[in-house]
Amino acid sequence: MTQIIAVANQKGGVGKTTTSVNLGASLAVIKRRVLLVDMDPQGNATTGIGLDKHESPVLLSDVLLGNEDIKDAIQTIPDSTIHGLAGGPDLTIAEFEMMRMDEREYRLKKVLKHVKDDYDYIIIDCPPSLNMLTVNALVAANGVLIPMQCEYYALEGLSALIGSVKTIRDSSNASLEIIGLLRTMYDPRNNLSRDVSNQLAQHFKDKLYNTSIPRNVRLAEAPSHGLPALMYDKRSSGALAYLALAAEVIRKESARKAA
Ligand SMILES: Nc1ncnc2c1ncn2[C@@H]1O[C@H](COP(=O)(O)OP(=O)(O)O)[C@@H](O)[C@H]1O
Numbered sequence: 001m002t003q004i005i006a007v008a009n010q011k012g013g014v015g016k017t018t019t020s021v022n023l024g025a026s027l028a029v030i031k032r033r034v035l036l037v038d039m040d041p042q043g044n045a046t047t048g049i050g051l052d053k054h055e056s057p058v059l060l061s062d063v064l065l066g067n068e069d070i071k072d073a074i075q076t077i078p079d080s081t082i083h084g085l086a087g088g089p090d091l092t093i094a095e096f097e098m099m100r101m102d103e104r105e106y107r108l109k110k111v112l113k114h115v116k117d118d119y120d121y122i123i124i125d126c127p128p129s130l131n132m133l134t135v136n137a138l139v140a141a142n143g144v145l146i147p148m149q150c151e152y153y154a155l156e157g158l159s160a161l162i163g164s165v166k167t168i169r170d171s172s173n174a175s176l177e178i179i180g181l182l183r184t185m186y187d188p189r190n191n192l193s194r195d196v197s198n199q200l201a202q203h204f205k206d207k208l209y210n211t212s213i214p215r216n217v218r219l220a221e222a223p224s225h226g227l228p229a230l231m232y233d234k235r236s237s238g239a240l241a242y243l244a245l246a247a248e249v250i251r252k253e254s255a256r257k258a259a
Pocket residue numbers: 011012013014015016017018019044128184185186213214215216217219220221238
């Protein structure tokens with residue numbers, strides 16, 4: 001079964017896009033069929049895999065609004081097996097237009113149905129808010145991956161997100177679950193980070209990934225070359241951490257299936 005993962009956190013700058021791109025690239029490198037869907041009007045995941053956020057053959061907004069076929073919007077990337085569904089500023093218009101439509105929260109789920117079986121993993125990069133684009137991602141997904149920085153205010157925002165996940169599970173997507181919390185830009189030498197990390201481990205137990213992502217400049221540089229870190233510097237600590245995360249995501253999924 002295809003695992004559809006929404007990478008969500010309504011806080012900006014916590015590493016959602018970096019995680020979507022690099023987890024996607026890592027899963028692709030270990031021979032999983034991956035589609036990366038950019039639901040953020042900022043289009044950073046799109047440029048992060050070398051696609052153009054202003055110039056896609058068919059816009060994701062038109063697919064969501066029912067004007068175009070999703071198959072025509074999916075793009076392949078040279079030297080990579082990952083496929084991309086590019087997002088950009090047009091998504092802001094789609095969000096607005098969707099508000100007038102019936103079953104507006106099901107738009108993404110409906111279109112993904114047509115291509116889902118072509119992939120092992122579909123990774124959806126969410127915008128930094130709990131808007132209709134994020135709701136569409138959460139309704140389409142079966143798992144939510146929450147990247148977070150281990151800072152004092154990190155926990156505050158978390159309850160709003162967990163609340164939304166519960167609401168969506170009760171109303172429109174019973175199979176939705178939080179598959180994992182990911183510590184990003186993590187520095188275990190920092191006391192506060194370690195404290196917050198311990199609190200997360202206590203509260204979320206095995207939902208907290210063992211893998212944490214270190215702060216690594218290669219992860220920040222790679223997008224300006226339109227490349228995932230694995231293709232930019234495969235020996236960097238950031239690239240290796242995301243490979244480890246991909247392995248953990250796969251392991252956890254098989255453990256869940258076996259349970
Ligand atoms: N582990 C990391 N090490 C260094 N820089 C990072 C790391 N993760 C993300 N960044 C940088 O931090 C900024 C915010 O990350 P991003 O993934 O865009 O967050 P979000 O999508 O949640 O807004 C970006 O400039 C990104 O390159």
